[in-house]
Amino acid sequence: MLTLEALRLTQDDFSLTADWAVAPGERLALIGPSGAGKTSLLMAIAGFFAPTSGRILWQGRDLSAVLPGARPFTTLFQDQNLFGHLTVAQNLCLGLSPSLKMSDATARLIEGALTRVGLTGYGARKPGQLSGGQQGRAALARALLRARPVLLLDEPFAALGPALRAEMLSLVAEVAAETQAAVILVSHDPKDVVGFAQRVSVVAEGAASLPVETKALLADPPKVLRDYLG
Amino acid sequence: MKLAFGLAVAIAALILGSAAILAWHARAMAGGRLLAPADFAALRFTLLQAALSAGFSALLAVPVARALFRRRFWGQSALIGLMAAPFALPFVVAVLGLLTIFGRAGPVNMALGALGLPPFSIYGLHGVVMANVFFNLPLATRMLLHGWHAIPPERFRLAQSLSMPPAAQFRHLELPMLRVQLPGIAVTVFLICLTSFAISLTLGGGPKASTLELAIYQALRFEFDLGRAALLATVQFSLCAIVTLGALRLTLPDGFGTGLARQSVLFAPKGWRRGLDVFWIALAALYLLAPLLAALLRGLPGLADLPNGLWPALARSLAVALASALLTTVAALILALAAARPGRRWIELSAMLPLSASGLVLGTGLFLALRPFAQPDDLALPVTMLVNTLLALPFVFRLLLPQARQVQQNFDRLSESLGLTPMIRLRYVTLPLLARPLGYGAGLAAALSMGDLGVITLFAGQGGATLPLLVQNLIGAYRMDQAAAAALILVLASFSLFFLFDRWGARHADT
Numbered sequence: 001m002l003t004l005e006a007l008r009l010t011q012d013d014f015s016l017t018a019d020w021a022v023a024p025g026e027r028l029a030l031i032g033p034s035g036a037g038k039t040s041l042l043m044a045i046a047g048f049f050a051p052t053s054g055r056i057l058w059q060g061r062d063l064s065a066v067l068p069g070a071r072p073f074t075t076l077f078q079d080q081n082l083f084g085h086l087t088v089a090q091n092l093c094l095g096l097s098p099s100l101k102m103s104d105a106t107a108r109l110i111e112g113a114l115t116r117v118g119l120t121g122y123g124a125r126k127p128g129q130l131s132g133g134q135q136g137r138a139a140l141a142r143a144l145l146r147a148r149p150v151l152l153l154d155e156p157f158a159a160l161g162p163a164l165r166a167e168m169l170s171l172v173a174e175v176a177a178e179t180q181a182a183v184i185l186v187s188h189d190p191k192d193v194v195g196f197a198q199r200v201s202v203v204a205e206g207a208a209s210l211p212v213e214t215k216a217l218l219a220d221p222p223k224v225l226r227d228y229l230g
Numbered sequence: 231m232k233l234a235f236g237l238a239v240a241i242a243a244l245i246l247g248s249a250a251i252l253a254w255h256a257r258a259m260a261g262g263r264l265l266a267p268a269d270f271a272a273l274r275f276t277l278l279q280a281a282l283s284a285g286f287s288a289l290l291a292v293p294v295a296r297a298l299f300r301r302r303f304w305g306q307s308a309l310i311g312l313m314a315a316p317f318a319l320p321f322v323v324a325v326l327g328l329l330t331i332f333g334r335a336g337p338v339n340m341a342l343g344a345l346g347l348p349p350f351s352i353y354g355l356h357g358v359v360m361a362n363v364f365f366n367l368p369l370a371t372r373m374l375l376h377g378w379h380a381i382p383p384e385r386f387r388l389a390q391s392l393s394m395p396p397a398a399q400f401r402h403l404e405l406p407m408l409r410v411q412l413p414g415i416a417v418t419v420f421l422i423c424l425t426s427f428a429i430s431l432t433l434g435g436g437p438k439a440s441t442l443e444l445a446i447y448q449a450l451r452f453e454f455d456l457g458r459a460a461l462l463a464t465v466q467f468s469l470c471a472i473v474t475l476g477a478l479r480l481t482l483p484d485g486f487g488t489g490l491a492r493q494s495v496l497f498a499p500k501g502w503r504r505g506l507d508v509f510w511i512a513l514a515a516l517y518l519l520a521p522l523l524a525a526l527l528r529g530l531p532g533l534a535d536l537p538n539g540l541w542p543a544l545a546r547s548l549a550v551a552l553a554s555a556l557l558t559t560v561a562a563l564i565l566a567l568a569a570a571r572p573g574r575r576w577i578e579l580s581a582m583l584p585l586s587a588s589g590l591v592l593g594t595g596l597f598l599a600l601r602p603f604a605q606p607d608d609l610a611l612p613v614t615m616l617v618n619t620l621l622a623l624p625f626v627f628r629l630l631l632p633q634a635r636q637v638q639q640n641f642d643r644l645s646e647s648l649g650l651t652p653m654i655r656l657r658y659v660t661l662p663l664l665a666r667p668l669g670y671g672a673g674l675a676a677a678l679s680m681g682d683l684g685v686i687t688l689f690a691g692q693g694g695a696t697l698p699l700l701v702q703n704l705i706g707a708y709r710m711d712q713a714a715a716a717a718l719i720l721v722l723a724s725f726s727l728f729f730l731f732d733r734w735g736a737r738h739a740d741t
Contacts, residue, residue, distance in 0.1 A: 004683055058602045069649020075649075084663050094648050100658055 002045070002150055002182065004208075007054035009037065009044055016041060018208035020201070024149065027176065027183045028211055029197035031190065032204045033228050038186040039078075041208055042154050045184070046075045073179075076156040078091050081139040082127040082202040088114070088138050089123035095142035111156075113141040117171060139167075140175050147179040154186045162191070169196045190218065190229060204228065235569030237561055238580035243621060245583050248595025249467050250253035255598050256459035262422055268437060269462060272445040276469070279355060279430075279441065280423035284361035288416040290363070291370035292408065294514045297507035299378040300498040309515055310375070313368035316518070318674055318728055321365075321428035321683025322701045323717045327521025328352060328361055330431075330528050330714070356443075360435025362426055366419040368518055373418075377411040379406070396499050414480040422475050424466075425588035426574070428683040428698070432705060442466045443590040450594060453478070463594040471586040478582075537692070537704060540716055544723060547680055547697040550611055551727060553616055554618040555676035558626050559668060561619065567660065568628035570638040581627040584620045589684025592617045597688055606690035614686045614696070618679035625678075626671035630664060637663050662738065669735010673728035680724040697723070 003021040010016075016037035022028050024048040030038045043049040045056055047068035056063045058072055062151055068075075070102045074095075082091045092110045093100055114123055117137040127135055136157055144150055153172065167193060169185075176183045193200055199211035221229065298310065332338050332352040339349045352360070381403055389399045427443040434444060442462055449459040494632070496503070521645065562581070569577040596613050597606060637660060643653050661668070683698040690699055699718045704713035 029276060046647060048646070066644075067649065075643075075647045077643060080644055083641060083644070086658065090658075094650065094658075099651070099654055125327040128465075 001057075001059060002056075002209065003057040003060075004045075005055045005057060007044070007056065008052045009049065011040070014040070015206050015210060016203070017054075017206065018201075020180050020210050021155050022150070022184060022211075025176075025180055025182055026199065027173065027185070029185045029187055029193040029200045029214070030203050030208065031040045031193055031200055031225075032185055032202055034188060036203045037208070038153055038188075038203045040074075041203065042152050042184060042186050044086065046073055046152050047071050049230045054105075067087075072148050072154055073152050074146045074148045075152045076139055076143065076153050078156060078158065081156060082135060084127050086126070087123065088119070088125055088127065088130070091127070091138065092123075092142045092145055095146045109145060111139075114138075114143045116144060117141045117175075130196075132160055136160070136168050136169070140171060144175050144179065147181070149181055151176055151177075151181050151183045153160075155188070161220065165192065172196075194218065231730055234564050234577060237564055238568075238577050241561075241583060241620065241623070244582050245587050248587065248592050248599070249464070249471075250461045251589070251599050252463045252467065255456060256464045258457070262284045263481075265461070265465070268440075269445060269458075271437060271463075271464070272440045272442050273465060273469075275355070275434075275439060276441040276443075276466075277423060279358045279362065279434075279530070280360045280420050281368060283423040284356075284416045284420035285369045286359065286363050287366040287419045288412055290367055290514075291374050292412075293506070293510045295371045295374035295378060296404070297510045300373055300402070300513065301452070301504075302505050303511075303613040308373075310372070312518065315367045315374050315725075316368050317524075318677035318681070318724065319365075319522075320683070320698050320701075320717070320720050320724055321361075321426070322432070322683055322698050323519055323525050323681070323721050324364055325361055325429060325432045325523035326528075326705065326710075326714060326717050327523075328364065328702070329710070330524040331521055332357070344660075352517065353433055353435070354439045355434075358426075358430055358439065359741070361433055362419075362423045364521060365426070365429075365562065366422060369422075370415050370419055371514065373415050374411060377407050381407055381635070382543050384654040385412045386529065396503065401623075414477070417473065417477040417480055421470065421585065421642065423479060424470055424473065425589070427590050427687075428702070430685070431687070442469070443588065446594055447687060450597065456598065457592050460598060463591045467587060467591045468575075470588060470591070474582075474586040475518040479494070486686050525714060526721065528711070529714035529718025530717075532711040533718070535712065536715055536719075537700065537709070537712040539695070539700060540697075540719065543695050543716075544719065546611060546695070547720075548723065549729075550615045550618065550696060551676045551680040551724075554615045554622065555672045555727070555731065556624045556681040557615070557619040558679075559672040560674040562623055562626035562630055562671060563634075563664070565623075566627055566634040567626075567638075569631060578627075578631075582624045585624050587620070589621060589682065590688070592620065593685030596685075599685045606689045607694055610689035610691070610694050611688060611696075613689055614682070615679070617685045618682050619675075621682075622675040622678045629671045630665045633664055633667050646691075665735045665738040667735070669731050669733070669738070672735070673731030676727040676731060677724045680727060682718065692732070 001021055001023060004018045007018045008015070014037060018041060030041060032038055040049055044051050044066050047063070047066065063071055085208070089107070089110050090100060091220065092113060093102055093106060096106055096109065110123060114120055117140050119134060119137050119141065122130065122134070130138065139156065151172070155166045160168065172183065173196060185192070185197060193214060197214050200214050200217050200223065201211040202209045217225070298306070315331060329352060330336055333349060334349065342349060366651065385403050393404070425443065427441070427447070430441040430444045431447070431597060432437070442465060446459050446462045449455045449462060460496055565577055567583045568574055569581065593613065596617070600609055600613070639661055645659060650659070681698055686696050688700050691695070695703065697716065701713050701716045701720060704716060
């Protein structure tokens with residue numbers, strides 16, 4: 001259980017509050033206009049942005065002193081999810097053991113993860129030789145290997161077309177199901193949310209609202225969401 | 231982070247500590263003496279030669295850079311590449327080249343004699359300025375060329391579609407760029423010329439053409455007047471510090487780096503303007519190449535009769551250069567990685583601090599500080615290495631910083647989210663991505679250290695000379711053929727070191 005307890009983020013004249021929890025295995029979306037603080041909230045959870053007040057708890061334990069890499073999360077950023085100068089296999093290996101020691105067992109695990117995301121035989125290539133969708137798949141393969149309890153996604157597929165994006169999100173859902181991970185997805189497109197997220201939090205006007213069931217929310221959107229959707 | 235903090239503090243302590251020791255000695259030993267008339271003359275001459283050199287270099291660089299920007303010719307990229315060379319060229323070699331061409335028996339005076347004209351002497355103010363321009367005109371040209379390439383090509387296309395004549399293009403497109411760039415370039419050259427000890431040592435001298443640094447050297451080495459040396463060094467340090475502080479307010483140009491082979495807009499006018507451009511390019515090329523070739527060719531016959539002590543001097547120089555290249559690169563890397571994080575301007579400042587000191591100033595400070603504990607002779611090489619490291623640091627730091635920022639921006643969060651340990655991150659992320667500027671920077675530091683003739687002149691005793699000092703001593707003894715042969719070996723060693731480090735970086739670069 002990931003709990004945001006009376007969390008408040010501030011930076012210059014930006015401010016955001018959140019006070020809710022994510023259940024194990026749940027898929028939650030943060031939706032709202034750009035600049036409202038979706039990414040800031042996700043980065044605060046990941047450990048890159050210190051909150052002004054309130055706490056972030058994992059199974060009741062305060063994470064504020066825990067470094068990003070030691071938190072129980074895998075983060076997929078908007079871009080730069082792979083080291084361009086390392087091969088795909090090396091990038092995946094960093095997910096398993098940050099010492100980049102490639103044993104036979106590791107190599108088998110990596111090849112298995114690559115096969116799972118449809119990249120069989122791509123281990124020796126460099127990210128620059130892959131398409132945008134394939135790069136996303138490689139990053140997901142690493143998430144699969146890391147098998148952390150929560151996946152944090154900051155619109156990592158925003159640059160892909162609609163069909164490919166839907167395909168990637170269903171792959172995310174599969175990976176999350178296999179590792180029994182909860183997912184928090186940042187998105188600005190309600191189409192991404194339908195069919196993927198069970199609950200949605202609207203991030204606007206200085207607050208990340210209490211998550212509501214997706215269908216109910218979209219059937220009767222509150223005013224801030226109506227303004228955003230237009 | 232702690233390492234970078236300690237390093238920044240150590241640099242500040244060395245530079246400011248030297249300055250404090252100098253000021254204290256100047257007060258204690260000069261006994262309330264103020265500057266003598268001869269010292270005022272040295273101060274005046276220092277400012278005059280630096281101002282003239284900066285003015286000529288910056289102004290001549292304008293037509294040369296403009297011609298290089300708008301013309302295309304065979305060997306152009308080689309010429310632009312070669313313009314980076316004087317920065318890493320040992321001073322003594324260039325001085326030797328100028329002496330060969332403009333000296334008493336050189337081709338210029340032969341021609342003047344044949345025409346029945348009075349001979350031209352390279353010694354004195356004009357010789358010092360000519361040598362400074364030889365070093366700084368190529369540097370200023372490269373910096374300005376960067377400025378020209380930074381003008382968006384769309385603007386040139388727009389100007390041409392409006393059929394603007396070249397004069398109007400100059401006024402509307404090029405002059406605004408020059409107004410921003412030229413002051414910074416002039417100040418950079420001025421600062422370099424304030425500390426060009428090796429040039430004034432050979433071509434200057436006497437009451438009329440003595441710089442502050444030359445006066446420091448004479449006070450310390452010949453008169454053994456430590457108070458006067460400390461006083462002069464304090465003046466020199468204050469001068470450089472004021473100019474450096476002033477320079478920080480200007481846009482400081484880039485131009486030490488490589489990569490100027492960009493395709494530019496071709497809008498070159500024909501007719502007499504073409505002739506003029508050819509003239510400027512030819513003049514710059516001749517002024518750059520003639521002394522260099524003269525020095526090298528003159529050295530060839532002397533290879534059969536190498537001076538005594540050449541090989542030990544070469545070994546000493548190589549040892550100093552390698553150690554100082556290693557130290558400079560490691561220190562610059564630590565500081566650049568720390569400064570790449572936002573809000574660390576003070577680290578950047580401390581890395582640039584050595585610009586306000588010169589080899590002679592630091593040398594005098596260390597000489598006074600260490601004298602009670604050890605013989606100067608014994609410390610010559612370690613002190614030279616330390617001072618060379620400090621002096622090369624700002625340049626290598628500036629080379630690394632942009633790329634370090636890039637790596638930080640692109641991969642810092644990813645590395646942290648994967649929990650990479652500092653060693654793993656250094657080995658698999660930072661070093662491969664920074665290999666190219668690291669190699670280039672190490673090469674530059676090695677070449678600068680190899681050719682340095684500054685602090686070693688204060689410390690070296692009998693038989694402890696580095697190769698540049700050996701060349702200088704041979705010039706002083708008018709054994710020009712042997713000096714030229716030793717200089718040839720110095721250039722070969724210096725450029726080989728640079729080339730090896732640069733190649734090493736390019737080979738390990740992983741992008």
